[in-house]
Amino acid sequence: MSIRERVAPGRIRTTLLAYVGLTKPRVIELLLVTAIPAMLLAERGTVNPLLILNTLIGGMLAAAGANTLNCVADADIDKVMKRTALRPLARATVPTRNALIFGLVLSVGSFFWLWTTTNLLSGVLAIVTILFYVFVYTLLLKRRTSQNVVWGGAAGCMPVMIGWSAVTGTVQWPALVMFAIIFFWTPPHTWALAMRYKDDYKAAGVPMLPTVATELQVTKQILIYTWLTVFATLGLALATGWLYAAVALLAGVWFLVMAHQLYSGVKRGEPVKPLRLFLQSNNYLAVVFCALAVDSALALPTLLHL
Template sequence: MLAALRPTLRGSTLRGYVALTKPRIIELLLVTTVPPMFVAERGVPSVALMLFTVVGGTLSAAGANTFNMYIDRDIDATMARTAHRPLVVGTVTPRAALIYGVVLEAAAFGILWWGANLLAALLALAACLFYVFVYTLWLKRSSAQNIVIGGAAGAAPVLVGWAAVTGTLSLEAWIAFAIVFFWTPPHFWALAIRYADDYDTAEVPMLPSVASERSVLVQMTLHTLAVIALSLWFAVAADAGGLYWAVALAGGAAFGWQLVTLWRALTPQTAMRVFHTSIAYLGLLFAAMAVDVVVRLSW
């Protein structure tokens, strides 16, 4: 009987280690890592460099997410959305998760340093430390502005990708960083509207749980307008072509329209539409950065 259960237990443990890394979040981070590399290169970066940057960035984000789950395992147990996580249900032990996170970060640093450069490796490590110590340990449980400041960690992959190509950080890199930085709060607050009761239960002061509806809507709108303005500034700074301009304008209009629907009816359903639209918008915007470069090269 025990022998028959072992493969199932091993599979469950493996899935637990994968879940610790939050794969869906990593996918979104990689979307903002690779396209800036095309813009920085003013062409197509080497496949090897992109591979090292993607692998290193993936491992770094995976380590940061693992540390986040290790620290938040107490509040994860109180929230319906996170009650199934590996450290809550016991699929992985806290000690094993902590070691796993350290190994992932060490591997990420080595791969980025060896395959790209020291600046890219240091930026990825700094993003992890910021996410763990500034956001998770300090701001998340103490400030309604937690995701506003903490969003810097999620925007760092833009800088990692740029630095991997050039070894420096230019104005275009910082504008692209700012796009993700200002995009993060309305994106996450939309999700927090849907799960406001969970955050209330866990006593985590996400803005939709502690502020008035009007205050939440105003802040989401201001951040979204900033994102749209920054996306257009990036087009000017990077001398982008028509394809990027078209996506930035159309995508910004679609993102803004979803905010209008949220003003009309602030419900979990409309909030989730904003959440999903924000993901599509960011993905398309950054994809357009890379495709625009390739298209213009072919002319």
């Protein structure tokens, strides 16, 4: 076997991994955690595996397309920040033109996939999500305001809307409450990470809240949004059974304790570990939505009908 023949498979693998890296696979996990429970809640006690599969495929294509286009727009920032310096465009392992085409193909593909396998509303919501994430958050808000993740985070709330609409063809109040849960959860989740990497954001010229406000101000905002998140999860209990309500209450207390500990530690001038809240906030969201999925699949009597 020649050297060229031995090297070729390695290059193909590296290239494929680079394109996968553009899609930010870990971010797409949010889709799996929230979309399936939303679909199960939309039609309690009834599971349509094919519909769920088609919705997840379409949703993953949309998320992958949006994330790839985000990488294209943020390539200059990613080169500066240590946390993102290994992303494909920051290392120039994928040509920018190819990444742009890849992102557009994924985005358009998500619309047609959802339109043909679910309904038009789900496809439209996917495109709206991509446009909002790329143009409103990435290009307009991210580099201009410290409230970027508050409003830009709305894009991350859309999987529940897409999942609900795929089942019902509509958007009803439980979908809006699930949207609110993720909307309020996003700032404390993101700001906790930004507190850990605020020097990165300063170097890149991105005005994330921890780079322009004191730690006390940031942790106070984290605490406020954590309370709003927990209130929203409890509001959803009106459409669920006792299992979700119990888990949402217990998980909410746990999440609030962590947020209060972070705020109190900063207030006392003690060294704090904001990354702990960031990591545990992922677990909190997963626990709440997993409980929602189980509660919905079992079709437990909703609190409104007890």
